[in-house]
Amino acid sequence: MISKPLAKTLNWRSALARSALAGAGLAQAATETVGQVSLLIGEAWVVHGDGSRQALKRGASIQVGDRIETSANGHVHVRFIDNGAVSVRPDSVLEVQAYRYAAQQPLLNEVRLKVEQGTSRSISGAATEVDKNRFRLNTPIAAIGVRGTDFIVQTDRTGMRATVSDGAIVVGALGAGCQANALGPCGGKDARLLSAEMGRLMVEVKPGDQMAHVVPAAGAALASAAYNAEERVAARTAAESAARVAGILAARPRDVDTAAAIGSDMNVVTALALASVDLPELNRAGDFNSQLVWGRYSIARDPNDKLSAPYSIASLGRHITVGDESIGLFRANDPTNPSGQLPASLTTKVDFRLTRAAVTYEGNGVSEAATVNGARLSLDFANRTFATALALSSPAGGKTEFRMAGDVRSDGTFAVQDSTQKIAGAVSLDAKEAGYMFERGVVGGLFKGRTLWGR
Numbered sequence: 001m002i003s004k005p006l007a008k009t010l011n012w013r014s015a016l017a018r019s020a021l022a023g024a025g026l027a028q029a030a031t032e033t034v035g036q037v038s039l040l041i042g043e044a045w046v047v048h049g050d051g052s053r054q055a056l057k058r059g060a061s062i063q064v065g066d067r068i069e070t071s072a073n074g075h076v077h078v079r080f081i082d083n084g085a086v087s088v089r090p091d092s093v094l095e096v097q098a099y100r101y102a103a104q105q106p107l108l109n110e111v112r113l114k115v116e117q118g119t120s121r122s123i124s125g126a127a128t129e130v131d132k133n134r135f136r137l138n139t140p141i142a143a144i145g146v147r148g149t150d151f152i153v154q155t156d157r158t159g160m161r162a163t164v165s166d167g168a169i170v171v172g173a174l175g176a177g178c179q180a181n182a183l184g185p186c187g188g189k190d191a192r193l194l195s196a197e198m199g200r201l202m203v204e205v206k207p208g209d210q211m212a213h214v215v216p217a218a219g220a221a222l223a224s225a226a227y228n229a230e231e232r233v234a235a236r237t238a239a240e241s242a243a244r245v246a247g248i249l250a251a252r253p254r255d256v257d258t259a260a261a262i263g264s265d266m267n268v269v270t271a272l273a274l275a276s277v278d279l280p281e282l283n284r285a286g287d288f289n290s291q292l293v294w295g296r297y298s299i300a301r302d303p304n305d306k307l308s309a310p311y312s313i314a315s316l317g318r319h320i321t322v323g324d325e326s327i328g329l330f331r332a333n334d335p336t337n338p339s340g341q342l343p344a345s346l347t348t349k350v351d352f353r354l355t356r357a358a359v360t361y362e363g364n365g366v367s368e369a370a371t372v373n374g375a376r377l378s379l380d381f382a383n384r385t386f387a388t389a390l391a392l393s394s395p396a397g398g399k400t401e402f403r404m405a406g407d408v409r410s411d412g413t414f415a416v417q418d419s420t421q422k423i424a425g426a427v428s429l430d431a432k433e434a435g436y437m438f439e440r441g442v443v444g445g446l447f448k449g450r451t452l453w454g455r
Contacts, residue, residue: 032063032064033061033062033063033081034062034081035062035078035079036078037060037077038058039076040074040075040076040077041073041074042071042072042073042074043073043074044056044068044071044076044088045069045300046068046069047067047301048065048066049065051303051306052303053300053303056068056076064096064097064099065096066095067093067096068088068095068096069092069093069299070089070118073090074090075090080099080101082101082127084111084123084127084128085122085123086113086121088118090119091117092115092118092120093115094113094115094116094118094120095116096113097112098110098111098112099111099112101126101127107134109127109128109130109131110183111128111136112136113138114138114139115137115138116139117140117155117156117299117312119154120152120153121150121152122137122151123149123150124146124149128146132145132146133184134184135183136182136184136185138174139205140313140316141155141159141205141209142160143174143178143186144170145184145185146168146170147170147185149167151163151165151169156312157239157313157316158206159204159205159209160204161203162202162203163202163203164194164195164196164198169185169193169195169203170185170191171185171194171205172185172187172190172192172211172212173190173210175210190211190212191212192212200216200217203215207316207317243323243330244297244323244325244328247320247322247324247328247329248323250322250415251324252415253416253422253424254415272387272389274376274401275374275376277354277372277374279354282354282372283306283307283359284306284307284356285307285309286308286309288313291430292321292330292331292332292426292434293314293318294307294308294314294329294450294452295309295313295315295318295328295329295330296308296309296311296314296326297327297328302326303367304359304360304367304368306358307357307358308450317333318330318333319331319333319340321412321413321425321426322424322425322436327437329435329436329437329450331428334429337429340411341410341412342381342408342429342431343429346381348431349381350379350455351378352377352434352455353454354451355453356452357375357449357451357452358450359371359447360448361394361447362445362448363397363442364396368394368396368397370394372449373391373392374389374390375389376388376390377434377453379408379427379434381431384410385406385407387404387405388405388423389403392447394447396445397442397445400440400447402438402440404418404421412427412428413425414426421439421440423436424436424437424438431455435450435451436450436451437449437451438450
C-alpha cells in the first residue's frame with residue numbers, strides 16, 4: 001500500500017511533469033531523446049545503439065538504446081522526459097532499453113532499464129504513475145518491478161542486492177517464469193516484495209538462485225551506495241588480475257601444441273572447404289545464457305567490438321579458459337564435471353557453425369572493422385584435434401584466409417601459432433559450443449578477432 005505522503009509526492013510530481021512536459025510523447029517521437037544528463041562527476045561515456053562511443057557531458061541527450069558507462073571516479077544523473085531519474089554510480093553500466101511516455105495515453109507508456117554491473121538508484125516518474133506494471137529494471141540475474149518510487153540496486157559477480165528508500169519493489173530471479181523482456185514485476189511464489197516500511201532489509205538474488213530472498217541489509221553500505229566500495233573494488237581487481245594471468249598462460253602454445261600444427265593437421269586444414277557465412281551481423285552481443293562468453297577487463301568496449309560483456313557479467317558462474325591482457329573466454333562451471341576435463345566418452349567428430357565474430361584489421365595507422373565471408377571449424381574428439389578456417393576481408397587489409405589446426409588439450413582448450421598467425425580457444429565440455437581468439441598477419445597489417453561457434 002502506498003503511504004499518503006508518497007501519494008502526495010506522486011501527485012505533485014505528476015502535475016509538474018504534465019505542465020512542464022506537455023506533448024512529451026510528440027517530442028520523443030521527433031527527437032528520440034528520452035533524457036538528459038543533469039549531473040556529471042568524473043569520467044563517463046555513452047555508447048549508442050550503433051556502437052559509437054562518446055565522452056558524456058552535462059546536458060548531453062540520452063536516447064533509447066544508449067548505454068551509460070562510468071569510470072572508477074564517475075557519477076552520472078539522468079533526468080527523463082517524465083521527470084523520472086536514475087543515478088549511475090562509479091564503475092557501473094546502465095542501459096536504457098525502452099522509454100516511452102505519452103501523458104494522455106498512460107497505458108502505452110513503457111520504461112525498461114538494465115543495470116549490467118555496479119550500482120544505480122532509480123526514481124520512477126509520471127510514465128509509471130498510473131500503471132506501475134509499465135516499469136521494469138533488470139540485472140543479469142534478476143528483475144525488479146515497482147510498487148513505489150525510489151530504490152537502489154547493486155549487482156556484481158556475487159549477485160544482486162536492492163534496498164528501498166521510498167515505496168516498494170518486487171524482485172524475482174530471471175528464469176522461465178520471469179523473462180527479461182517483460183514489463184512489470186515478476187509474479188509467483190518465488191518473487192519477493194520489499195518496502196521502505198519494512199526497515200533495514202534488502203532483497204538479494206545470488207547466481208543460481210531460483211527465488212529472491214529478503215535478508216538483513218549489509219549495514220548502511222548499500223543504502224549509501226558505498227557498499228564497502230574499497231573492499232569490493234580490491235576484491236574485483238584481484239579476481240580480474242588472476243583471471244587475466246590464467247587466461248594468458250593458457251593461450252600460450254606449449255611445445256606439443258606447436259608441433260601438432262606442423263604436419264598432418266595442417267594438411268587437413270588446408271583442405272577445409274569454407275562454408276559461406278549466412279548471418280549478416282556476426283558482431284553482436286553475446287548470449288548470457290550461453291556456456292561460453294567473452295569477457296573484457298575494461299568497462300568500455302573496443303569501437304569494433306559488440307560481442308564482449310564486462311568481466312563482472314561474463315564471469316558469473318563461469319571460469320576463465322584462454323585470454324589476453326584485455327579479454328578472456330569464460331566457460332560455464334559444470335558441477336557434474338568438477339575436474340573440468342573433456343569426458344572420455346566424447347569421441348565424435350563435430351562440425352561447428354559460426355554464430356558470432358568481432359574482427360578488426362590494423363595496419364598503416366588504420367584500425368577498422370573486418371568482415372568474415374566464410375568459416376569452418378571441425379573438432380575430432382576421438383583424436384583430440386581441431387581444424388579451422390576463416391575468409392577475411394576489410395577495405396584497407398584486402399582479402400586473406402586464416403587456417404590453423406592442432407591438438408585439443410584434455411581440458412578442452414587449444415593454442416597454436418606459427419610465423420604469421422596464432423589461435424587460442426576452448427570448447428564447452430558437452431561439445432556444443434566453441435570459441436577462439438586469433439591473429440593473422442598480412443603484408444602491412446594484422447587481422448585479429450574473437451569468435452563463437454555452435455552446433
